Amino acid sequence: MTEILVQGSDPTATSGAPRVVDHPAWPALKDAVEEIRPWQSKDGSVDFDAEGAPTRESAEAALERVVAAVEQLSPLLPHDAAYHRALVGDLRKWSDGAFGVPDFLDSLLAFQPAAHRADGLQHLAVFPMYTQNGNPDRNLEAVVLRMVWPDWLAELERTRYDNPLFCGITFEGFTSGYDTNSAVFFPETIAVREVPDRFSWGGIFCDREAARFRRVSTAAVDLLGIELPEDVRDMLGDQERCMQAFVLWDMIHDRTHSHGDLPFDPFMIKQRQPFWMYGLEELRCDLNAFREAVALEAEGLPQGRDVQIAVLFDRLFRFPVTGSRVKNYDGLGGQLLFAYLHKHDVVRWTDNTLRIDWDRAPEVTKMLCTEIEDLYRSGIDRPKLVHWFAAYDLVSTYLAPHPGSRWNKGPDALDLTQPPRKLVDDVLPDEFPLSMFYEALAKKLKNVVASTRGITARTPEQPEAGAGVRAAA
Structure with missing residues (x-):
């Protein structure tokens, strides 16, 4: 696993508390959790009749090692004492129930990291859960995290960007579900008997976001020959500075989902919509x-400039070439931003070099934000299907749809006697394919993107971007 501390950082400097991951009970906890994980089914249960399954006694022994390690580590984290007591109860309840589908609702409700957001505060969490963009199964996971809540960020949240549930966090240690591309820690991923009326926290790992941003952006800059202002070059070389940019970006992005003219549930959790609707919502929040x-x-505020660079580079260089092309709504948002900036001559691919008009980039990027917000405001007065077509028109103004698209042919090409949710089946998996520019970039960057799996900070050696790399002009 790639558990790498930020070079030059002192993880005990802010809290003064000993690091949980330095205690001998932490590797014992990890080993016990890793022993249990392969025995679990997709829903988190253990089928003792399956081939290769453990005996009930072996599973109980491994779980007791988890309990023992939690109890040894808990005194290091007195703020988590109530949660750890509930956790031990849920673990033993799972064992007593013959390791059926796990239910950790009691310990989930007891875990309240957003109630005391102190910079540098550590937490130890153990839950059966899936990890977004990581492991899709509800396996047992253990993660030690550290809160990122500097005074300047706390003041902005208090006075300007109220977001009482948001937790900026970094990795201290983790089990296999986080040795992936997952950079979030959300309560809705945890196995529970019933969904609470509301969740009380949500965490985003700014160290992982910053580390992969730096790695992919550095490779893209090299490949494309981009001339960087000195402050941008300095930013790409500074993990701590990038982490501060991402924690601010994430805090504002997260609250934007419930702010503004919203013609639909902003998180779209219980809705079936064309994936470009999800793409526009995520891009709206970023912009x-x-x-x-x-x-x-x-x-x-110095972090203001850094957030702009982080949004631009992550959206332009990482998002479009990351993941599969099947309904990749984050990739779509990145493609749309690039195409919009290209149409307005802010980015220009000439002589095998990408040129960026740094002076005009802020205003033109804000123009796209305004176009999406105007779409939302008008959408309040539209039927759902009409709004979906209006959103399609916005995207297709800048991105070429697949030539076989039925949606691109307009309403007459669809069976409008069906409810809107059924018409989503007519959306192609890759409704807006990559441009030739991005097809070429994806081939050059694929190994770099793959190398960011499980990353938490910059490793000593940066991977090569591939053939054709050249120094920026």
């Missing part, structure tokens, strides 16, 4: 964070 960052920079 709002960008716009706020421009204002913060003008007010003298």
Whole structure:
């Protein structure tokens, strides 16, 4: 696993507490959890009749090692004492129930990291859960995390960007489900008997986001020959600075989902919609964070400029070439931003070099944010299907749809006697294919993107971007 501390950082500097991962009970806990994970089915249960399954006694012994390790580590984290007591109860309840489908609702409700957001505070969490963009099964996982909550961020949240559930976090240690591309820790991923009325926290690992941003952006800059302003080059070389940019970006992005003219449930959790609707919503939140960052920079906050660079580079260089092409809504948002900036001559691919008009980039990027917000405001007065077509028109103004698309042919090509959710079946898996520019970039960057799996900070050696790499002009 790639558990690498930020070079030059002192993980005990802010809290003064000993690191949980330095205690001998932490590797014991990891080993016990890793022993249990392969025995679990997709829903988290253990089928003792399956081939290769353990005996009930072996499973109980492994679980007791988990309990013992939690009890040894808990005194290091007195703020988590109530949670750890509930956790031990849920673990033993799972064992007493013959390791059926796990139910950790009691310990989930007891875990309240957002109630005391102190910079550097550690937490030890153990849950049966899936990890978004990681492991799709509800396996047992253990993670030690550290809160990122500097005074300047706390003041912005208190006075300007109220977001009481948001937790900026970094990895200290983790089990296999996080040795993946997952950079979030969300309560809705945890196995429970019933969904709570509301969740009370949500965490995003800014160290993983910053590390992969730096690695992919550095490779893309090299490949494309981009001339960087000195402050941007300095930013790409500074993990701590990038982490601060991402924690601010994430905090503003997260709250934007419930702010503004919203013609539908912003998280779209219980809705079936064409994937470009998800893509526009995520891009809207990112571009709002960008716009706020421009204002913060003008007010003298140094992180404001860094958020703008993070949004631009992650959206332009990493998102479009990451993951599969099947309904990749984050990739779509990145393609749309690039195409919009290209149409407005902010980015230009000439002489095998990508040129960026750094002076015009902020205003033109904000223009796209305004177009999406205008779409939302008008959508309040539209039927759902009409709104979906209006959103399609916005995207297809800048991105070429697949030539075989039925949606691109308009309403007459669809069976409008069906409910809107059924028409989603007519959306192609890759409704807006990659442009030739991105097809070439994806081939060059694929190994770099793959190398960011499980990353938490920059490793000593950066991987090569591949053939054709050249120094930036």
